[in-house]
């Protein structure tokens with residue numbers, strides 16, 4: 311096989327940027343294409359617009375060497391392989407919104423020569439049937455379309471790029487060896503490492519992605535529902551999770567009770583899967599319940615806080631954690647932001663903190679520009695220092711699963727707060743340690 315010279319990666323968000331930088335590190339010549347001019351400019355200067363551990367270093371290492379970014383689709387003419395990594399957010403009905411994807415496909419159509427062979431690889435999470443639709447749109451072109459869903463976890467995305475647990479590849483026709491060979495060549499590094507490759511048809515690959523996310527989300531909703539009962543009957547959900555998790559058939563991952571899942575994937579993918587069932591006239595009983603439990607969980611936790619204080623008007627809270635999980639700046643569907651909104655709507659004053667600087671910056675921007683400071687008055691402050699955040703508050707609310715909170719100086723914190731009350735929405739604190747300093751501790755289901 312000829313050596314693949316240039317790879318184009320369309321979309322430079324969490325998935326596309328990691329894919330582009332990762333392929334550059336593997337020795338390919340990569341062009342990252344994005345419609346966001348500001349992002350492209352920053353990336354070409356080696357500035358990373360999002361936070362992922364190790365990403366900026368790799369970007370700086372390769373940018374303007376074997377990695378460049380542009381807003382132009384022209385470079386795809388010279389690429390045999392084009393990865394599509396654009397966003398597929400939720401539309402108003404809960405379906406996956408494929409506007410970005412189809413607009414990128416239109417641009418590919420306008421740019422490439424009908425006779426030039428290309429492999430178009432869809433990494434974006436797309437409903438069953440999308441790869442087929444894309445091929446249909448390109449039926450007059452000499453292209454193969456490959457489904458290659460992405461499974462990276464934000465927060466450890468660079469690690470995940472180099473150490474995937476599996477690579478799923480869906481093809482139109484498994485007798486057509488050409489695109490299979492090309493994909494195996496691009497992913498040779500992983501093949502040599504012994505990472506399992508699942509070579510299948512388009513529909514199976516597409517559905518595998520949704521099945522994986524929905525299953526993990528269901529595990530979370532299961533333990534969260536159980537936590538409500540545990541809370542009431544004074545059992546300890548953390549001990550229950552631990553004991554359950556020791557059973558290898560169950561496993562301990564995604565079994566921590568809390569205030570629900572957020573992020574750019576689980577909420578929208580669960581909803582999009584529900585829609586795919588409904589569009590096929592099947593009632594998705596279990597997956598619908600997963601979604602409902604998740605939506606209710608944050609409300610249940612908020613009620614717990616409200617019941618304790620009676621009236622939240624004028625009370626000040628330190629919200630520890632802003633992003634949807636640790637070590638990311640991603641605020642999409644963050645439970646912390648949902649909780650902050652509920653507190654603000656009830657007249658509380660919120661002081662927010664996250665260890666990730668970009669998460670704090672994103673939160674500042676969110677409230678300043680998107681939600682309008684005028685609307686909420688001046689009741690939200692995002693602070694750079696945890697001790698500043700807890701100063702004079704009526705309560706501390708933990709919203710992100712940072713183990714680091716346990717290593718903070720709780721004696722100092724106990725002297726700074728107005729009232730020694732903690733609502734641990736992630737069951738991450740060691741209550742015995744905190745209680746020693748006079749705090750009243752509330753967890754989720756414990």
Ligand SMILES: NC(=O)c1ccc[n+]([C@@H]2O[C@H](COP(=O)([O-])OP(=O)(O)OC[C@H]3O[C@@H](n4cnc5c(N)ncnc54)[C@H](O)[C@@H]3O)[C@@H](O)[C@H]2O)c1
Pocket residue numbers: 320321322323324325326343344345346349395396397398399410411413414433434435436460461462463464574575
């Ligand atoms: N973020 C994750 O952890 C994750 C994990 C697995 C799969 N996914 C899936 O991967 C896809 C991308 O997710 P993301 O989080 O990287 O999204 P993102 O919003 O961070 O990035 C998408 C990028 O695409 C760009 N874009 C939009 N339309 C474009 C076009 N026509 N041409 C070029 N660029 C365009 C946007 O400007 C943006 O930079 C989604 O389908 C998502 O569900 C995400």
